[in-house]
Amino acid sequence: MRATSIIYRRELGAYLRSPFAWVMAAVLLLVNGILFQSQALAGEQLSAIVLERFFYFSSFLPLFGGILLSFRLLAEERQNHSMVLLTTSPVRDSEIVLGKFLAALTFFAVLLALSFYMPLLIKVNGKITTAQVLVGYFGLFLMGAAVLAIGLFASALTRSQMIAAVAGAVITGLMCILYIFAKKLDAPVREVLQELDLWWIHYQNGFMRGVLNLKDVIYYIAVTYFFLLLAVKTLEAKRWQ
Amino acid sequence: MIRASNLSKFYGGKRALGPVSFEINDGETVGFLGLNGAGKTTVLRILACDLRPSGGTIEVGGVDAVSDPHEVRKRIGFLPENPPLYMDMTVVDYLSFAGELRGMARGQVKRRLPDVLDITDLADVAGDVIGTLSHGYRQRVGVAQAIIHQPKFLILDEPTRGLDPRQIVEMRNLIHDLKQNHTVLISSHILTEISQTCDRLLVFGKGKLLGSGSEHELVASESEIRQITVTVRPPQGEDPKGAIRKVLAAVDGVKSVAEPYEQGGGLSFALETTKDCRAEVSRAVVEATLDLIKLDYARSELENTFIRLVGGADASN
Numbered sequence: 001m002r003a004t005s006i007i008y009r010r011e012l013g014a015y016l017r018s019p020f021a022w023v024m025a026a027v028l029l030l031v032n033g034i035l036f037q038s039q040a041l042a043g044e045q046l047s048a049i050v051l052e053r054f055f056y057f058s059s060f061l062p063l064f065g066g067i068l069l070s071f072r073l074l075a076e077e078r079q080n081h082s083m084v085l086l087t088t089s090p091v092r093d094s095e096i097v098l099g100k101f102l103a104a105l106t107f108f109a110v111l112l113a114l115s116f117y118m119p120l121l122i123k124v125n126g127k128i129t130t131a132q133v134l135v136g137y138f139g140l141f142l143m144g145a146a147v148l149a150i151g152l153f154a155s156a157l158t159r160s161q162m163i164a165a166v167a168g169a170v171i172t173g174l175m176c177i178l179y180i181f182a183k184k185l186d187a188p189v190r191e192v193l194q195e196l197d198l199w200w201i202h203y204q205n206g207f208m209r210g211v212l213n214l215k216d217v218i219y220y221i222a223v224t225y226f227f228l229l230l231a232v233k234t235l236e237a238k239r240w241q
Numbered sequence: 242m243i244r245a246s247n248l249s250k251f252y253g254g255k256r257a258l259g260p261v262s263f264e265i266n267d268g269e270t271v272g273f274l275g276l277n278g279a280g281k282t283t284v285l286r287i288l289a290c291d292l293r294p295s296g297g298t299i300e301v302g303g304v305d306a307v308s309d310p311h312e313v314r315k316r317i318g319f320l321p322e323n324p325p326l327y328m329d330m331t332v333v334d335y336l337s338f339a340g341e342l343r344g345m346a347r348g349q350v351k352r353r354l355p356d357v358l359d360i361t362d363l364a365d366v367a368g369d370v371i372g373t374l375s376h377g378y379r380q381r382v383g384v385a386q387a388i389i390h391q392p393k394f395l396i397l398d399e400p401t402r403g404l405d406p407r408q409i410v411e412m413r414n415l416i417h418d419l420k421q422n423h424t425v426l427i428s429s430h431i432l433t434e435i436s437q438t439c440d441r442l443l444v445f446g447k448g449k450l451l452g453s454g455s456e457h458e459l460v461a462s463e464s465e466i467r468q469i470t471v472t473v474r475p476p477q478g479e480d481p482k483g484a485i486r487k488v489l490a491a492v493d494g495v496k497s498v499a500e501p502y503e504q505g506g507g508l509s510f511a512l513e514t515t516k517d518c519r520a521e522v523s524r525a526v527v528e529a530t531l532d533l534i535k536l537d538y539a540r541s542e543l544e545n546t547f548i549r550l551v552g553g554a555d556a557s558n
Contacts, residue, residue, distance in 0.1 A: 003342065006338065006341045006342055007342075010327070010330075010338050013330075013334075014327070014329060017329050018329070080326075080327075080328070081321065081323035081324070081325055081326075082325045082326060082327055083325070084291060084319070084321045084325040085325035085339060085342065085386065086342070087291050088289045088290060088291045088314055088317070088319045089314055089339075089342040089343050090311040090312075090314040090315050090342075090343065090344055091342060092311075239291070239292060239293050240293050
């Protein structure tokens with residue numbers, strides 16, 4: 001855990017020093033604000049529906065932000081040769097992956113927190129419960145964690161940041177449209193693929209509407225764990241190559 | 242002590258190293274010499290526990306590097322070919338990070354930092370961002386990260402690569418200072434560089450260990466082979482080359498006579514001999530009524546030994 005904490009601090013410092021991270025955060029928040037103004041607030045609607053639409057449009061924050069925050073995490077280390085410092089120190093591969101993941105997740109949480117003024121505006125001018133807001137944000141946070149883990153795994157595969165970003169985006173994209181594929185298939189494959197969908201089933205049908213299902217929480221935690229484990233195994237395998 | 246036994250490494254199906262076996266005693270400064278692609282970096286990366294060997298065993302300070310890499314990593318400081326630097330960090334922050342990664346407490350790092358900055362002559366740029374430093378300074382930061390945790394073994398892979406002549410001298414002096422407190426392993430493909438710094442050399446070629454010993458020992462092992470070049474004025478007549486070769490080959494101590502080549506109006510013959518037989522050669526030339534124009538003698542110095550060893554590896558592949 002000590003090594004994880006050391007790597008976490010360095011990585012978080014790198015985010016805070018990086019103009020790219022701040023520019024990316026600013027652009028994502030700007031787009032989020034524009035979507036909120038132009039889409040979520042369009043027409044006269046119940047405030048609960050406005051909030052639901054806010055969470056619908058905000059789901060691009062974890063989907064895009066997760067990839068943008070994670071694609072460089074390991075690929076850049078390899079490209080800049082700094083990975084050797086980590087791999088020749090008494091540090092486990094799992095500690096490297098976890099430290100980097102937690103730093104990215106922290107920055108992502110800050111990004112989410114900066115969007116909090118929008119549901120606050122709905123709450124001030126309408127009638128929504130705090131629980132509905134918190135559940136929605138919890139969903140965004142969990143989906144962000146899962147996408148960051150996918151991006152981190154893609155980053156472990158290659159030294160090219162570009163390839164890592166594309167690979168992460170492709171995996172995330174495929175997992176987001178599994179539901180559409182599933183509809184064309186027969187049971188039981190259909191049910192399995194539907195349950196693996198990253199966006200429609202577990203977010204739109206649950207967190208986005210303010211419904212907290214344990215199975216959705218477990219799903220996102222499982223996806224996060226699975227891809228982090230893949231990232232660790234990929235790093236371990238690289239030592240044999 | 243470092244003990245490698247039948248160490249080998251395959252990349253895919255291709256053998257990059259081995260099997261090689263060697264031992265390095267505490268306090269030694271050992272040079273890993275070889276052309277590019279000889280397997281030096283692979284050995285050093287295995288020693289630093291950055292790569293796992295495909296076969297064989299390696300012990301560092303009595304600890305098995307394959308089964309207990311964590312323990313070995315604590316004892317080793319590694320400067321790879323490209324220093325592992327974070328360009329966005331200051332020198333002090335980076336060295337603190339490297340020290341903590343190697344298991345040092347924050348207080349320990351703080352106490353150690355002034356010494357490291359002093360040894361590597363980085364005090365003037367301690368607060369500078371690494372990305373703004375020159376190549377020479379970056380290389381020094383690379384050395385500093387390798388020694389921050391006071392490792393027993395220091396591995397430097399091509400430490401003078403890309404440095405200008407002044408920086409090379411500075412790096413050589415730095416390595417000389419480090420020899421006092423560490424067992425140092427240095428790799429290079431530059432012969433003069435490594436022969437000036439190391440007590441002992443391990444010569445690699447095509448993934449194999451071709452020779453081992455001090456510069457003196459390596460040269461001595463090849464000392465039976467010397468080269469004499471004789472230049473004579475070619476006489477008139479049929480096949481003068483063949484006749485002269487016959488005369489030279491008959492001299493006691495001459496092992497072989499190479500094909501002659503024309504030089505300065507004469508014919509030059511390179512003789513490989515088992516002893517210094519210049520007198521016998523000149524006598525034979527005169528007795529054969531040939532005009533002796535020039536007689537060169539070359540002892541097998543380290544460079545010749547190196548070329549011979551590496552050439553032998555090439556030939557056997």
